[in-house]
Amino acid sequence: MSxxxxxxxxxxxxxxxxxxxxxxxxLDEANIAEIGATLxxxxxxxxxxxxxxxxxxxxxxxxxxxxxxxNVNNRIKQKNGQLRxxxxxxxxxxxxxxxxxxxxxxxxxxxxxxxxxxxx
Amino acid sequence: MGVAGSKxxxxxxxxxxxxxxxxxxxxxxxxxxxxxxxxxxxxxxHEVQTAILKEVARRGFNSQSTFAIKLALEEAMINAVKHGxxxxxxKKVKIEAKITPAQAEIVIEDQxxxxxxxxxxxxxxxxxxxxxxxxxxxxxxxxxxxVRWSNGGRKVKMIKKNEADVLPRN
Numbered sequence: 001m002s003x004x005x006x007x008x009x010x011x012x013x014x015x016x017x018x019x020x021x022x023x024x025x026x027l028d029e030a031n032i033a034e035i036g037a038t039l040x041x042x043x044x045x046x047x048x049x050x051x052x053x054x055x056x057x058x059x060x061x062x063x064x065x066x067x068x069x070x071n072v073n074n075r076i077k078q079k080n081g082q083l084r085x086x087x088x089x090x091x092x093x094x095x096x097x098x099x100x101x102x103x104x105x106x107x108x109x110x111x112x113x114x115x116x117x118x119x120x
Numbered sequence: 121m122g123v124a125g126s127k128x129x130x131x132x133x134x135x136x137x138x139x140x141x142x143x144x145x146x147x148x149x150x151x152x153x154x155x156x157x158x159x160x161x162x163x164x165x166h167e168v169q170t171a172i173l174k175e176v177a178r179r180g181f182n183s184q185s186t187f188a189i190k191l192a193l194e195e196a197m198i199n200a201v202k203h204g205x206x207x208x209x210x211k212k213v214k215i216e217a218k219i220t221p222a223q224a225e226i227v228i229e230d231q232x233x234x235x236x237x238x239x240x241x242x243x244x245x246x247x248x249x250x251x252x253x254x255x256x257x258x259x260x261x262x263x264x265x266x267v268r269w270s271n272g273g274r275k276v277k278m279i280k281k282n283e284a285d286v287l288p289r290n
Contacts, residue, residue: 029162029198060187062194063259067252074250091187098262099255100244 007034010042013052016118017042018111020054029064036068040075049081052114056087066101073105082106086114153218153225160205160213160230165197168215172226175219181282188263189224189280195256196228196276204232204274223265223281234272 009020019039023031043049051072069085076083085107088096096102108114154175158164169190176189197213205211211231218225243254261267266279 028166060190062191062198063253063255064198066255070250070252091184095191095259099258100249104249 007031008038013115015046016050016052016115017046018052018054020056021058024057024059032062032064032068035065036071039068039072043072043075043079043081046081047079049076049079050118051076051081052084052086052111052118054087054111055085055089055092058092059089061092061095063099066095066099070101070104082118084108084114084117086111153216156215157212158215159209160201160207160211161209162201165201165213169193169197172215172217172219172224175217176224179219179221179224179282181224182284184284185224185280185282189226192260192264192267192278192280193226195260196226196278199256199276200228200230200232204230204234206232221282223279225277225279227275227277229271229275232274234274236273237269 007021007023009022011018011020019042021035039051042051053069073083083106085105087110088107093102093107096105096107106117108117154172156168156171158168172193173186173190176186181189197215200213201207205213213231214227214229216227237257240257241248241254243249243251243258248254257267260276260278264278264280266277268277269275270277
């Protein structure tokens with residue numbers, strides 16, 4: 001839809017790929033597919049991918065977005081990689097708690113703690 | 121009336137793709153519900169969501185209730201358009217939203233095969249946590265005060281009161 005605004009911003013810290021969502025809503029079907037594809041290509045580029053997803057801008061999500069994140073988690077696990085989620089707002093964190101996905105994902109309070117939690 | 125308004129916004133296009141606003145009164149006094157009948161596609165369902173959320177904002181819902189309605193509405197609309205009507209443009213989704221300052225009551229009905237609520241596996245069970253689907257209904261029921269299915273699962277009625285509540289409930 002909106003070709004001009006990318007859905008994620010990428011940076012790298014050591015061997016960790018940091019993904020920041022640039023849209024406050026990871027909810028729209030087109031957005032979710034695009035984010036899923038971007039994360040998929042980041043997983044493909046490394047033998048043991050390390051991904052940190054920064055949620056600081058995210059104010060809404062949906063079950064479809066959760067499904068995409070679970071898929072990403074599964075793919076990373078298959079490659080013996082590591083996934084961390086950070087900076088999740090309380091309202092969004094509640095969604096993870098209700099769905100019990102806070103048990104599936106490694107969720108850290110902020111970027112620094114998330115970076116420190118990666119095993120080399 | 122609403123029809124004239126939508127034509128104006130449509131920029132004179134004869135091919136009016138906007139959702140039909142049937143009985144929404146011009147004054148929007150809250151007594152007449154917002155009514156829509158749309159084909160099963162993402163664009164139309166998105167427009168309906170926008171219209172309902174605009175009314176929720178106008179009625180002064182607090183941020184917690186607004187978040188809940190937004191989440192449940194998205195899940196219910198996607199259920200109807202995608203999982204119910206399978207994006208078949210010939211199949212319609214009917215939506216009725218009655219928003220008062222006290223509560224939002226939203227009814228959504230599709231023309232799909234329906235489903236049995238009791239047969240949907242619990243996505244919070246350990247063995248289902250890694251499965252990618254099945255969380256929409258859970259979220260609707262967790263965030264709304266009441267969610268009732270009828271017509272073989274084709275119709276859902278959700279109510280959210282405009283009051284601060286404590287989540288999660290389960």
